[in-house]
Amino acid sequence: MPAMSYQDLPDDIRTTPLTDPALQADVVDLMVGIHERRGGAVGLMVCDDGDRGIQPIVVNDLPEGAGEDELLRLLELVLPVVAAARGGLLVGRGRRGLLPTDHDRRWHQATVEACHRHGVRLLGFHLASPEGVARMPDPLETAC
Known part of the structure; x- marks a missing residue:
């Protein structure tokens, strides 16, 4: 698979649903920079009800060894707002x-x-390292 980067984003990215895995990888590439990758940051792209990205959130103080409880604290702040707007999350x-x-x-x-x-x-859900961006597999069952 060819390397993707934020430079591959279409001009109409603000109106494009983030449903294509290659496009998602490009957005993650832009959202989570090299410095953030080395530091173990997490990036969340809040999307609207049409799956269009509306607000990136990058948290830099979650090191690679941080437990799921630290991630869940962040998600519990963001997800109720996303749910109320019937949005999605990348x-x-x-x-x-x-x-x-x-x-x-x-x-x-x-x-x-x-x-x-x-x-x-x-x-x-994508992993972003200095070497690139890789998608984690979709759940076996569609939860939502």
């Missing part, structure tokens, strides 16, 4: 390496479950 997890670990899988699962509890569409 997640990018900054990290040093690109291969998923068990820790990444736990973060992904915690995100899937939190979105399900709040009735929010999880559009995608």
Whole structure:
């Protein structure tokens, strides 16, 4: 697969639904910069009811070893607002390496479950490292 980057974003990105995995990777690439990736930041793109990105949120103080409880505190602040607007969420997890670990899988699962509890569409969960951006697999069952 060719390397994607934020430079591949279409001119009409503000009106384009973020449902295509390649486009999602480009958005995560833009949202979670190299410095944030090395520091283990998490990026959330809040989307409207048409899955169009409306507000990026990047939190820099969640190191790679942070537990799911720290992620869940952040999600519990954001998800009720997204749910009230019938929106969706795109997640990018900054990290040093690109291969998923068990820790990444736990973060992904915690995100899937939190979105399900709040009735929010999880559009995608991506790992972002200095080497690139990789999508975690979709849940086996569509939760929302």
